[in-house]
Amino acid sequence: MSDAKAVADRLVKSKRLNALLTPSKELRSALTAQAAAARPTGVLYGMPVAVKDNICTLEFTTTCGSRILEGYRSPYEATAVTKLKAAGALIAGKTNCDEFAMGSSTEHSAYGRVVHPLDKTRVPGGSSGGSAALVGAGALPAALGSETGGSVRQPASFCGVVGIKPTYGRVSRYGLVAFGSSLDQIGVLGRSVHDAARVLSVISGRDPRDATCEDRDPLRLPTVPESLQGFVIGLPREYFPTELDPAVRRACDRAVRLLRDLGAAVREVSLPHTAYAVPTYYVIAPAEASSNLARYDGVRYGPRFDGHADLRGLYRATRGQGFGAEVRRRILVGTYVLSAGFYDAYYRRAQQMRALIAQDFRNVFDRGVDLLFTPTTPSPAFKAGEKLSDPIAMYMSDIFTVTANLAGVPAISLPIGRVKGLPIGGQLIGQAFLEDEMLEAAYALERVVPATDES
Ligand code: GLN
Numbered sequence: 001m002s003d004a005k006a007v008a009d010r011l012v013k014s015k016r017l018n019a020l021l022t023p024s025k026e027l028r029s030a031l032t033a034q035a036a037a038a039r040p041t042g043v044l045y046g047m048p049v050a051v052k053d054n055i056c057t058l059e060f061t062t063t064c065g066s067r068i069l070e071g072y073r074s075p076y077e078a079t080a081v082t083k084l085k086a087a088g089a090l091i092a093g094k095t096n097c098d099e100f101a102m103g104s105s106t107e108h109s110a111y112g113r114v115v116h117p118l119d120k121t122r123v124p125g126g127s128s129g130g131s132a133a134l135v136g137a138g139a140l141p142a143a144l145g146s147e148t149g150g151s152v153r154q155p156a157s158f159c160g161v162v163g164i165k166p167t168y169g170r171v172s173r174y175g176l177v178a179f180g181s182s183l184d185q186i187g188v189l190g191r192s193v194h195d196a197a198r199v200l201s202v203i204s205g206r207d208p209r210d211a212t213c214e215d216r217d218p219l220r221l222p223t224v225p226e227s228l229q230g231f232v233i234g235l236p237r238e239y240f241p242t243e244l245d246p247a248v249r250r251a252c253d254r255a256v257r258l259l260r261d262l263g264a265a266v267r268e269v270s271l272p273h274t275a276y277a278v279p280t281y282y283v284i285a286p287a288e289a290s291s292n293l294a295r296y297d298g299v300r301y302g303p304r305f306d307g308h309a310d311l312r313g314l315y316r317a318t319r320g321q322g323f324g325a326e327v328r329r330r331i332l333v334g335t336y337v338l339s340a341g342f343y344d345a346y347y348r349r350a351q352q353m354r355a356l357i358a359q360d361f362r363n364v365f366d367r368g369v370d371l372l373f374t375p376t377t378p379s380p381a382f383k384a385g386e387k388l389s390d391p392i393a394m395y396m397s398d399i400f401t402v403t404a405n406l407a408g409v410p411a412i413s414l415p416i417g418r419v420k421g422l423p424i425g426g427q428l429i430g431q432a433f434l435e436d437e438m439l440e441a442a443y444a445l446e447r448v449v450p451a452t453d454e455s
Contacts, residue, residue, distance in 0.1 A: 004028075004035035007048040007092055007140075014139040017115045019130035021053050022060050022093035030059045034090045042088025044202055049084055050143040052128050053094040054101050055186065056175040057081055060091075064177050065099045065109035065127075068322030069302040078175025079210070080144060080186050080203040087202045092140060095130030099324045100293065101146050101179045103127045104154055104397045107388055108326040115384075117159055118421060122381040125155030125397075128189065132159040135189045136423075142190040142199045148180045149281050150401025152187030153413035157376035157425025160415045160451070162196045162442075163189050165401075167432045168408035169214040171200070172207035180288040181212075183281075183405045193414060193442045197221055200435070214433070222436045224443040229263035231441060232370050233428075238274035239374035239400055248375045251417030251424040251455035256373060258448050264441070269369055271360040274403060276353050281402040282395055283337050283350035289327075290334025296322065329391065358407040365431050371441055374400050376413040376425035400427060410435045412442050417455030424455065 008028045011020060020027070031048070038045060051057055054064040056074035063069040081091060098108040106114040106129025114129040116122040117137035124133040128145025131152075135143050136159030145152040147165040156163025165187045176186050186203060190196025198221060205218035235256065240249065260266055298304040298318030305317040323331070337346035364372070377397055387394040404411040409432050416426035426445070430438030 004031040004090065007031055007090060010139045011092060011134070014134060014137045017117060017133045017137060018112050019096055019114050019133040020050065020093045021063065021096050021111055021130070026060070027093045031090055031092065034059070034085070038088045038090060039086070040088065042086065044084065044199065045088030046090065047088070047142070048090045048092035048140050049199060050092045050095050050131055050134055050140055051081060052097050052131050052143070052145045054097060054146055054177040055081060055144055056177070057091060057094065060094045062094065062177070064101070065097045065111060066323065066327070067110045067303070068296045068318070072302045074175070076175065078186070079172035079207045081175065083203050084199070089202070095128070095134060095143060097130055098127035099327050100177070100289070101127040101148055101151055102289070102326050102330055104150070104394050105382070105387065106130060106155070107384065108324055110324055113384060116381050119381065121383055122422070123158070123384050125158035125381060127151040129155045131189045132156055132161060132163070135159065135161045135191055138191070141195045142188060145187050145189050146176055147185050147187045147405060148183045148285055149405050150398045152189060153376050153401050153411060153425070153427060154397060156189050156413045158381035158423065160423030161189055161191055162193050162415070163187060163413045164196050164200055165404060165411050166200060166204065166435060167410045169212055170204050170219065170410070170433065170435065172210040172213040174207055174209040178292040180285040181292060182288060183285060193412070193439065193446045197439050216433070219435055222440045222443070224447065225440045227263040228259060228441060228444050231264040232368055233259055233264045233266050233441070234269035234364050234369035234372045235266060236269050236271045236274065236364070236372055236374060238271055244375065245379040247419035247455065248377070248379060248424055252375050252426060254455050255416040255426045255445060255449060258445060259373065262444050262448065267369070269364045269372070271364065271403070273353065273356045273360050277357055277403045277406060278395055278399055280350045280353040280357065281398070281406060282333070283346050284354060286330040286334035287338050287347055288334070290331045290338065293327070293331055298322070326391070354406050357403055361407045361409055370431070370437055372429040374427045374429065376400060376427040380419055380422040380424055404429050408432060410438055412438055414442055414446055415451035416449050418452060419454060
């Protein structure tokens with residue numbers, strides 16, 4: 001496909017987005033070296049794929065958008081990255097993200113905010129905002145992101161690209177820096193369903209290095225179906241609240257008409273515990289994060305903020321200066337909900353609610369529904385700074401995405417229209433390990449939806 005120099009030129013041109021953390025010179029030489037080594041027979045031969053900076057690579061630093069890992073070089077690489085290289089892909093640098101993937105706007109990066117590719121006053125979404133912005137700007141056909149609560153689908157929706165979160169256990173988490181281990185999955189952003197799906201198929205499949213990765217063959221890509229005859233698509237009423245942005249509703253209505261025209265049977269369904277998904281997520285994810293992030297102590301990784309006589313002083317200085325405000329907030333919340341006095345009131349209840357949310361999905365799928373269709377986000381890309389001082393408002397932008405992570409099921413966001421030039425995303429949620437059905441419907445919808453028209 002494209003040669004290393006052309007790939008690097010395109011990426012360097014999109015510098016204004018602040019989407020790539022890898023310096024231009026380093027990027028050029030790494031791409032040249034990889035192009036020389038790439039296997040000419042690989043299914044992704046020559047395809048540049050940028051990688052979110054919370055996924056370990058040997059060629060580049062892995063900072064997770066954090067000061068606490070500034071300059072950190074991993075001694076090993078993520079299985080997903082090894083598989084991409086084995087398929088001939090070029091690892092096209094590391095993308096900017098919210099610190100430790102905590103955020104929905106890529107404003108919580110220690111290396112500055114990422115700019116929306118179509119409107120510089122707006123955010124690209126997050127936390128995989130760097131990956132989404134580069135694909136949205138046309139600099140790359142695909143990039144890896146990570147999902148804990150929507151960090152691939154939400155920025156995909158904001159930037160007008162496709163974003164896939166696979167079933168939990170479909171892709172190895174080996175080398176993905178842990179945030180909420182029971183929720184985390186590597187996902188893919190692509191300029192089309194096919195670009196995202198073929199990268200997903202390469203990175204999927206068993207990995208003896210990750211016990212939570214299922215012992216399954218890589219995902220087989222479906223062909224584009226002629227029609228959606230025989231598909232039953234559910235519209236969960238909780239995902240179409242009265243306060244939904246009218247432009248998002250119009251785009252969804254049109255997409256539903258198109259799904260019907262394609263032959264799918266569409267029916268309204270209910271996922272009654274949806275209202276509890278955001279609070280449940282914001283107990284479980286911080287709880288797991290507080291434990292996972294305990295390892296950043298200034299001794300084992302990254303820079304050490306020293307000058308203190310005792311160990312506690314060293315920890316306090318390193319963690320106080322190395323972590324940004326959002327990460328510190330999550331650690332505090334997580335430690336609180338796990339503490340002896342509050343465990344039952346918060347963490348245990350959140351776990352129980354998570355089970356009910358997962359059961360909601362099983363109930364509709366057991367009653368003959370194959371897939372669900374919903375908006376990906378309640379509104380198009382918001383303005384930079386708009387939600388920074390209000391964490392709850394920021395958390396609410398995940399309202400339609402966190403459920404799939406809590407239930408472990410696959411989901412895809414694809415462009416379904418625009419409002420005042422800003423992309424709107426529609427989401428298909430599938431059944432565990434039935435990504436192929438979900439992709440078939442996405443292929444069919446993508447082919448008929450006028451994604452760049454005002455809806
Ligand atoms: N926006 C969510 C959060 O801040 C989801 C993040 C993610 O999926 N990594 O936790």
